[in-house]
Amino acid sequence: MTPFPPPLAADASVLDLAPVIPVVVLHDAADAVPLARALVAGGLPAIEVTLRTPAALDALGAIAAEVPGAVVGAGTVISARHVRDTVAAGARFLVSPGWTDTLLDAMTASGLPFLAGVSSASEVVALLERGVHEMKFFPAEAAGGTAYLKALSAPLAQARFCPTGGISLASAPSYLALPNVGCVGGSWMVPSDAVAAKDWDRVARLAAEAAALAR
Template identity: 80%
Template sequence: MHSAPSPLDHAPVLPVVVIEDATDAVPLARALVAGGLPAIEVTLRTPAALDAIGSIAAEVPGAVVGAGTVVSARGVADAAAAGARFLVSPGWTNGLLDAMEASGLPFLPGVSTASEVVALLERGVRDMKFFPAQAAGGTAYLKSLAGPLPHARFCPTGGITATSAPAYLALPNVGCVGGTWMLPADALAAHDWTRVESLAREASALGG
Protein backbone atom coordinates (compact mmCIF):
# COMPACT_ATOMS: atom_id res chain seq x y z
CA MET A 1 0.00 0.00 0.00
CA HIS A 2 2.91 2.34 0.72
CA SER A 3 6.27 2.52 -1.03
CA ALA A 4 8.09 3.48 2.18
CA PRO A 5 8.84 0.73 4.70
CA SER A 6 6.42 0.19 7.53
CA PRO A 7 7.49 1.57 10.93
CA LEU A 8 7.39 -2.09 12.02
CA ASP A 9 10.33 -2.97 9.77
CA HIS A 10 13.13 -0.63 10.87
CA ALA A 11 14.22 -2.08 14.22
CA PRO A 12 12.78 -4.28 16.98
CA VAL A 13 12.12 -1.26 19.19
CA LEU A 14 10.46 2.04 18.30
CA PRO A 15 11.50 4.70 20.84
CA VAL A 16 8.56 6.87 21.91
CA VAL A 17 9.95 10.33 22.61
CA VAL A 18 8.34 13.24 24.44
CA ILE A 19 10.43 16.35 23.75
CA GLU A 20 9.96 19.39 25.96
CA ASP A 21 12.89 21.38 24.52
CA ALA A 22 13.39 21.27 20.75
CA THR A 23 17.14 21.84 21.15
CA ASP A 24 17.37 18.34 22.65
CA ALA A 25 15.89 16.73 19.53
CA VAL A 26 19.00 16.40 17.36
CA PRO A 27 21.46 15.05 19.96
CA LEU A 28 18.77 12.70 21.27
CA ALA A 29 18.01 11.39 17.77
CA ARG A 30 21.72 11.00 16.98
CA ALA A 31 22.17 8.90 20.14
CA LEU A 32 19.23 6.65 19.24
CA VAL A 33 20.42 6.20 15.64
CA ALA A 34 23.98 5.45 16.80
CA GLY A 35 22.53 2.83 19.14
CA GLY A 36 20.74 1.10 16.27
CA LEU A 37 17.24 2.55 16.60
CA PRO A 38 16.71 4.64 13.43
CA ALA A 39 12.92 4.94 13.62
CA ILE A 40 11.92 7.52 16.23
CA GLU A 41 8.36 8.42 17.23
CA VAL A 42 8.11 12.00 18.51
CA THR A 43 4.74 12.41 20.22
CA LEU A 44 2.67 15.50 19.47
CA ARG A 45 2.09 16.06 23.20
CA THR A 46 4.30 19.12 23.64
CA PRO A 47 4.59 22.52 21.95
CA ALA A 48 8.15 21.59 20.92
CA ALA A 49 7.16 18.43 19.03
CA LEU A 50 6.76 19.80 15.50
CA ASP A 51 10.00 21.80 15.70
CA ALA A 52 11.72 18.68 17.04
CA ILE A 53 10.45 16.59 14.12
CA GLY A 54 11.64 19.25 11.66
CA SER A 55 15.10 19.43 13.22
CA ILE A 56 15.58 15.66 13.26
CA ALA A 57 14.37 15.35 9.66
CA ALA A 58 16.78 18.06 8.51
CA GLU A 59 19.86 17.30 10.61
CA VAL A 60 19.97 13.57 11.41
CA PRO A 61 20.35 11.73 8.09
CA GLY A 62 20.12 8.24 9.57
CA ALA A 63 16.90 8.91 11.44
CA VAL A 64 13.42 7.97 10.25
CA VAL A 65 11.39 10.38 12.34
CA GLY A 66 7.66 9.95 12.78
CA ALA A 67 4.88 11.69 14.68
CA GLY A 68 3.00 9.97 17.49
CA THR A 69 -0.21 10.85 19.30
CA VAL A 70 -1.74 11.92 15.97
CA VAL A 71 -5.45 12.28 16.72
CA SER A 72 -6.81 14.64 14.05
CA ALA A 73 -6.58 15.52 10.38
CA ARG A 74 -4.89 18.76 11.43
CA GLY A 75 -2.28 16.73 13.34
CA VAL A 76 -1.64 14.65 10.21
CA ALA A 77 -1.14 17.76 8.10
CA ASP A 78 1.11 19.47 10.65
CA ALA A 79 3.25 16.35 11.11
CA ALA A 80 3.66 15.83 7.38
CA ALA A 81 4.56 19.50 6.86
CA ALA A 82 7.15 19.28 9.65
CA GLY A 83 8.91 16.39 7.91
CA ALA A 84 7.47 13.30 9.63
CA ARG A 85 8.04 10.10 7.65
CA PHE A 86 5.40 8.02 9.42
CA LEU A 87 2.37 8.57 11.67
CA VAL A 88 1.21 6.79 14.82
CA SER A 89 -2.14 7.23 16.57
CA PRO A 90 -3.38 5.90 19.92
CA GLY A 91 -6.71 5.01 18.31
CA TRP A 92 -8.56 5.73 15.08
CA THR A 93 -11.76 6.96 13.49
CA ASN A 94 -12.74 6.78 9.83
CA GLY A 95 -11.96 10.48 9.45
CA LEU A 96 -8.51 10.14 10.98
CA LEU A 97 -7.78 7.05 8.89
CA ASP A 98 -8.83 8.90 5.73
CA ALA A 99 -6.44 11.73 6.58
CA MET A 100 -3.55 9.36 7.35
CA GLU A 101 -4.10 7.45 4.11
CA ALA A 102 -4.32 10.68 2.10
CA SER A 103 -0.97 11.85 3.50
CA GLY A 104 0.83 9.09 1.60
CA LEU A 105 2.91 8.35 4.71
CA PRO A 106 3.11 4.92 6.37
CA PHE A 107 0.96 4.90 9.49
CA LEU A 108 0.12 2.79 12.54
CA PRO A 109 -3.44 3.33 13.77
CA GLY A 110 -3.99 2.31 17.38
CA VAL A 111 -6.23 -0.60 18.36
CA SER A 112 -7.11 -2.40 21.58
CA THR A 113 -10.03 -4.65 20.55
CA ALA A 114 -10.63 -7.42 18.04
CA SER A 115 -13.40 -5.39 16.37
CA GLU A 116 -11.02 -2.50 15.69
CA VAL A 117 -8.53 -4.91 14.14
CA VAL A 118 -11.24 -6.42 11.91
CA ALA A 119 -12.40 -2.96 10.84
CA LEU A 120 -8.87 -1.96 9.85
CA LEU A 121 -8.27 -5.21 7.96
CA GLU A 122 -11.52 -4.53 6.11
CA ARG A 123 -10.01 -1.23 4.97
CA GLY A 124 -6.79 -2.86 3.85
CA VAL A 125 -4.67 -1.81 6.84
CA ARG A 126 -2.52 -4.62 8.24
CA ASP A 127 0.04 -2.82 10.40
CA MET A 128 -1.30 -1.41 13.67
CA LYS A 129 -0.27 -0.12 17.07
CA PHE A 130 -1.62 -2.14 20.02
CA PHE A 131 -2.25 0.39 22.78
CA PRO A 132 -2.19 0.53 25.75
CA ALA A 133 -0.43 -2.82 25.49
CA GLN A 134 0.00 -3.93 29.10
CA ALA A 135 -3.33 -2.51 30.27
CA ALA A 136 -5.21 -3.98 27.28
CA GLY A 137 -4.12 -7.56 27.87
CA GLY A 138 -0.45 -7.74 26.96
CA THR A 139 1.13 -10.75 25.29
CA ALA A 140 -1.77 -13.05 26.18
CA TYR A 141 -4.20 -10.82 24.27
CA LEU A 142 -1.97 -10.56 21.20
CA LYS A 143 -1.43 -14.32 21.22
CA SER A 144 -5.21 -14.77 21.21
CA LEU A 145 -5.59 -12.46 18.18
CA ALA A 146 -2.98 -14.32 16.11
CA GLY A 147 -5.25 -17.33 15.46
CA PRO A 148 -8.37 -15.66 14.04
CA LEU A 149 -6.59 -12.55 12.68
CA PRO A 150 -3.20 -13.76 11.37
CA HIS A 151 -2.83 -10.97 8.81
CA ALA A 152 -2.65 -8.18 11.41
CA ARG A 153 0.81 -7.09 12.59
CA PHE A 154 1.33 -5.02 15.70
CA CYS A 155 3.62 -2.57 17.44
CA PRO A 156 2.53 -2.95 21.07
CA THR A 157 3.16 0.22 23.09
CA GLY A 158 2.31 1.21 26.63
CA GLY A 159 3.92 -0.11 29.78
CA ILE A 160 6.54 -2.22 27.98
CA THR A 161 9.99 -2.50 29.56
CA ALA A 162 13.35 -3.97 28.59
CA THR A 163 12.33 -7.01 30.64
CA SER A 164 8.93 -7.59 29.04
CA ALA A 165 9.87 -6.60 25.45
CA PRO A 166 11.38 -9.98 24.43
CA ALA A 167 8.12 -11.83 25.21
CA TYR A 168 6.25 -9.45 22.88
CA LEU A 169 8.91 -9.68 20.16
CA ALA A 170 8.71 -13.50 20.24
CA LEU A 171 5.07 -13.37 19.06
CA PRO A 172 4.56 -14.00 15.32
CA ASN A 173 2.19 -11.04 14.94
CA VAL A 174 4.51 -8.46 16.57
CA GLY A 175 6.84 -6.52 14.26
CA CYS A 176 8.34 -4.23 16.87
CA VAL A 177 7.53 -2.77 20.29
CA GLY A 178 7.25 0.87 21.31
CA GLY A 179 8.84 2.05 24.52
CA THR A 180 10.50 4.77 26.53
CA TRP A 181 12.84 2.73 28.72
CA MET A 182 15.92 3.74 26.68
CA LEU A 183 15.08 7.37 27.51
CA PRO A 184 15.23 7.59 31.32
CA ALA A 185 14.18 10.99 32.66
CA ASP A 186 17.42 11.52 34.58
CA ALA A 187 19.55 10.84 31.48
CA LEU A 188 17.49 13.30 29.43
CA ALA A 189 17.66 15.95 32.15
CA ALA A 190 21.45 15.54 32.32
CA HIS A 191 21.79 15.44 28.50
CA ASP A 192 23.58 12.12 28.97
CA TRP A 193 23.36 11.09 25.32
CA THR A 194 26.06 8.42 25.80
CA ARG A 195 23.79 6.58 28.22
CA VAL A 196 20.86 6.92 25.83
CA GLU A 197 22.99 5.45 23.03
CA SER A 198 24.04 2.56 25.26
CA LEU A 199 20.45 1.77 26.26
CA ALA A 200 19.38 2.07 22.61
CA ARG A 201 22.08 -0.42 21.62
CA GLU A 202 20.79 -2.90 24.21
CA ALA A 203 17.24 -2.38 22.93
CA SER A 204 18.23 -2.86 19.29
CA ALA A 205 19.77 -6.22 20.19
CA LEU A 206 16.47 -7.53 21.61
CA GLY A 207 15.25 -8.53 18.18
CA GLY A 208 18.18 -10.90 17.72
Protein backbone atom coordinates (compact mmCIF):
# COMPACT_ATOMS: atom_id res chain seq x y z
CA MET A 1 0.00 0.00 0.00
CA THR A 2 1.22 3.50 -0.81
CA PRO A 3 2.36 5.40 2.32
CA PHE A 4 0.11 8.21 3.47
CA PRO A 5 1.18 11.66 2.23
CA PRO A 6 2.79 13.92 4.82
CA PRO A 7 0.46 15.96 7.04
CA LEU A 8 -0.24 19.57 6.21
CA ALA A 9 2.32 21.94 7.67
CA ALA A 10 1.45 23.34 11.07
CA ASP A 11 0.92 26.79 9.57
CA ALA A 12 -1.06 25.54 6.54
CA SER A 13 -4.68 26.54 6.21
CA VAL A 14 -7.38 24.20 4.96
CA LEU A 15 -9.35 27.32 4.07
CA ASP A 16 -6.85 28.25 1.38
CA LEU A 17 -6.67 24.98 -0.56
CA ALA A 18 -9.66 25.71 -2.82
CA PRO A 19 -12.79 27.88 -2.80
CA VAL A 20 -14.94 24.82 -2.02
CA ILE A 21 -14.44 21.76 0.15
CA PRO A 22 -16.66 18.92 -1.12
CA VAL A 23 -18.61 17.29 1.70
CA VAL A 24 -18.80 13.62 0.77
CA VAL A 25 -21.07 10.88 2.14
CA LEU A 26 -20.02 7.44 0.88
CA HIS A 27 -21.99 4.25 1.38
CA ASP A 28 -19.56 2.11 -0.62
CA ALA A 29 -15.84 2.45 0.00
CA ALA A 30 -15.21 1.20 -3.55
CA ASP A 31 -16.48 4.56 -4.83
CA ALA A 32 -14.00 6.57 -2.78
CA VAL A 33 -10.96 6.51 -5.06
CA PRO A 34 -12.69 7.25 -8.41
CA LEU A 35 -14.78 9.95 -6.74
CA ALA A 36 -11.73 11.59 -5.20
CA ARG A 37 -9.83 11.41 -8.48
CA ALA A 38 -12.74 13.15 -10.23
CA LEU A 39 -12.81 15.91 -7.62
CA VAL A 40 -9.06 16.44 -7.81
CA ALA A 41 -9.20 16.47 -11.62
CA GLY A 42 -11.85 19.19 -11.39
CA GLY A 43 -9.63 21.31 -9.17
CA LEU A 44 -10.91 20.49 -5.67
CA PRO A 45 -8.10 18.75 -3.75
CA ALA A 46 -9.52 19.14 -0.22
CA ILE A 47 -12.17 16.47 0.36
CA GLU A 48 -14.18 16.03 3.55
CA VAL A 49 -15.37 12.45 4.04
CA THR A 50 -18.11 12.51 6.66
CA LEU A 51 -18.33 9.86 9.35
CA ARG A 52 -21.99 9.20 8.69
CA THR A 53 -21.78 5.72 7.19
CA PRO A 54 -20.08 2.43 8.07
CA ALA A 55 -17.95 2.79 4.94
CA ALA A 56 -16.50 6.18 5.90
CA LEU A 57 -13.23 5.11 7.52
CA ASP A 58 -12.38 2.65 4.75
CA ALA A 59 -13.25 5.30 2.16
CA LEU A 60 -11.06 7.88 3.85
CA GLY A 61 -8.17 5.43 4.11
CA ALA A 62 -8.44 4.47 0.45
CA ILE A 63 -8.32 8.10 -0.67
CA ALA A 64 -5.36 8.83 1.61
CA ALA A 65 -3.42 5.85 0.27
CA GLU A 66 -4.34 5.93 -3.41
CA VAL A 67 -5.07 9.53 -4.47
CA PRO A 68 -1.87 11.52 -3.89
CA GLY A 69 -3.40 14.72 -5.25
CA ALA A 70 -6.12 14.68 -2.61
CA VAL A 71 -5.99 16.32 0.81
CA VAL A 72 -8.55 14.14 2.53
CA GLY A 73 -10.15 15.10 5.82
CA ALA A 74 -12.71 13.64 8.18
CA GLY A 75 -16.03 15.35 8.77
CA THR A 76 -18.71 14.90 11.42
CA VAL A 77 -15.95 14.33 13.97
CA ILE A 78 -17.73 14.42 17.34
CA SER A 79 -15.57 12.40 19.74
CA ALA A 80 -11.99 11.74 20.75
CA ARG A 81 -12.40 8.23 19.33
CA HIS A 82 -13.35 9.73 15.95
CA VAL A 83 -10.15 11.76 16.10
CA ARG A 84 -8.01 8.70 16.84
CA ASP A 85 -9.68 6.52 14.21
CA THR A 86 -9.52 9.09 11.42
CA VAL A 87 -5.91 10.03 12.13
CA ALA A 88 -5.04 6.32 11.94
CA ALA A 89 -6.92 6.06 8.64
CA GLY A 90 -4.87 8.86 7.09
CA ALA A 91 -6.95 12.02 7.58
CA ARG A 92 -5.04 15.23 6.96
CA PHE A 93 -7.59 17.58 8.55
CA LEU A 94 -10.60 17.31 10.83
CA VAL A 95 -14.02 18.98 10.73
CA SER A 96 -16.64 18.96 13.48
CA PRO A 97 -20.23 20.27 13.42
CA GLY A 98 -19.74 21.68 16.92
CA TRP A 99 -17.28 21.37 19.77
CA THR A 100 -16.75 20.69 23.44
CA ASP A 101 -13.60 21.19 25.48
CA THR A 102 -12.94 17.44 25.34
CA LEU A 103 -13.31 17.29 21.57
CA LEU A 104 -11.25 20.44 21.07
CA ASP A 105 -8.46 19.02 23.23
CA ALA A 106 -8.44 15.81 21.16
CA MET A 107 -8.38 17.66 17.84
CA THR A 108 -5.59 19.95 19.06
CA ALA A 109 -3.56 17.00 20.33
CA SER A 110 -3.85 15.27 16.95
CA GLY A 111 -1.52 17.82 15.40
CA LEU A 112 -3.78 18.11 12.36
CA PRO A 113 -5.46 21.29 11.14
CA PHE A 114 -9.10 21.31 12.17
CA LEU A 115 -12.29 23.31 11.73
CA ALA A 116 -14.47 23.26 14.83
CA GLY A 117 -18.10 24.09 14.18
CA VAL A 118 -19.73 27.27 15.51
CA SER A 119 -23.09 28.95 15.03
CA SER A 120 -22.98 31.82 17.53
CA ALA A 121 -20.79 34.75 18.50
CA SER A 122 -20.21 33.24 21.94
CA GLU A 123 -18.85 30.04 20.43
CA VAL A 124 -16.53 32.05 18.20
CA VAL A 125 -15.22 34.04 21.18
CA ALA A 126 -14.68 30.83 23.15
CA LEU A 127 -12.57 29.38 20.33
CA LEU A 128 -10.58 32.58 19.98
CA GLU A 129 -9.81 32.34 23.70
CA ARG A 130 -8.37 28.89 23.00
CA GLY A 131 -6.20 30.25 20.20
CA VAL A 132 -8.35 28.85 17.39
CA HIS A 133 -8.94 31.30 14.54
CA GLU A 134 -10.29 29.10 11.72
CA MET A 135 -13.73 27.56 12.12
CA LYS A 136 -16.65 25.90 10.39
CA PHE A 137 -19.85 27.98 10.41
CA PHE A 138 -22.64 25.43 10.58
CA PRO A 139 -25.43 25.08 9.61
CA ALA A 140 -24.69 28.12 7.48
CA GLU A 141 -28.03 28.93 5.88
CA ALA A 142 -30.12 27.98 8.91
CA ALA A 143 -27.82 29.88 11.31
CA GLY A 144 -28.11 33.23 9.53
CA GLY A 145 -26.15 32.88 6.32
CA THR A 146 -24.15 35.70 4.82
CA ALA A 147 -25.93 38.37 6.88
CA TYR A 148 -24.81 36.75 10.12
CA LEU A 149 -21.23 36.26 8.97
CA LYS A 150 -21.05 39.84 7.74
CA ALA A 151 -22.24 41.03 11.16
CA LEU A 152 -19.45 39.02 12.83
CA SER A 153 -16.70 40.37 10.59
CA ALA A 154 -16.15 43.70 12.38
CA PRO A 155 -16.20 42.71 16.08
CA LEU A 156 -14.58 39.31 15.48
CA ALA A 157 -12.24 40.05 12.61
CA GLN A 158 -9.70 37.51 13.90
CA ALA A 159 -11.98 34.62 12.95
CA ARG A 160 -12.09 33.01 9.50
CA PHE A 161 -14.80 30.61 8.44
CA CYS A 162 -15.75 27.75 6.17
CA PRO A 163 -19.55 28.09 6.00
CA THR A 164 -21.25 24.75 5.38
CA GLY A 165 -24.88 23.69 5.27
CA GLY A 166 -27.41 24.50 2.58
CA ILE A 167 -24.90 26.23 0.29
CA SER A 168 -25.21 25.79 -3.48
CA LEU A 169 -23.31 26.83 -6.58
CA ALA A 170 -25.66 29.82 -6.83
CA SER A 171 -25.23 31.00 -3.23
CA ALA A 172 -21.53 30.21 -2.78
CA PRO A 173 -20.25 33.44 -4.40
CA SER A 174 -22.05 35.62 -1.85
CA TYR A 175 -20.26 33.77 0.95
CA LEU A 176 -16.89 33.83 -0.78
CA ALA A 177 -17.16 37.60 -1.20
CA LEU A 178 -17.09 38.10 2.59
CA PRO A 179 -13.73 39.09 4.10
CA ASN A 180 -13.99 36.51 6.89
CA VAL A 181 -14.75 33.55 4.62
CA GLY A 182 -11.87 31.49 3.27
CA CYS A 183 -13.88 28.80 1.52
CA VAL A 184 -17.26 27.09 1.68
CA GLY A 185 -18.30 23.49 2.16
CA GLY A 186 -20.91 21.87 -0.03
CA SER A 187 -22.12 18.68 -1.62
CA TRP A 188 -23.67 19.91 -4.86
CA MET A 189 -20.70 18.65 -6.90
CA VAL A 190 -21.19 15.10 -5.58
CA PRO A 191 -24.93 14.52 -6.16
CA SER A 192 -26.15 11.15 -4.96
CA ASP A 193 -27.48 10.15 -8.36
CA ALA A 194 -24.09 10.77 -10.00
CA VAL A 195 -22.32 8.72 -7.33
CA ALA A 196 -24.88 5.90 -7.65
CA ALA A 197 -24.39 5.88 -11.43
CA LYS A 198 -20.61 6.15 -11.02
CA ASP A 199 -20.70 9.12 -13.36
CA TRP A 200 -17.28 10.44 -12.44
CA ASP A 201 -17.10 12.66 -15.53
CA ARG A 202 -20.14 14.56 -14.26
CA VAL A 203 -18.55 14.91 -10.83
CA ALA A 204 -15.38 16.28 -12.43
CA ARG A 205 -17.40 18.82 -14.43
CA LEU A 206 -19.31 19.99 -11.36
CA ALA A 207 -16.04 20.18 -9.40
CA ALA A 208 -14.50 22.35 -12.12
CA GLU A 209 -17.44 24.75 -11.90
CA ALA A 210 -16.98 24.99 -8.14
CA ALA A 211 -13.21 25.39 -8.41
CA ALA A 212 -13.69 28.34 -10.77
CA LEU A 213 -15.58 30.36 -8.16
CA ALA A 214 -13.76 33.56 -7.24
CA ARG A 215 -12.66 34.29 -3.69
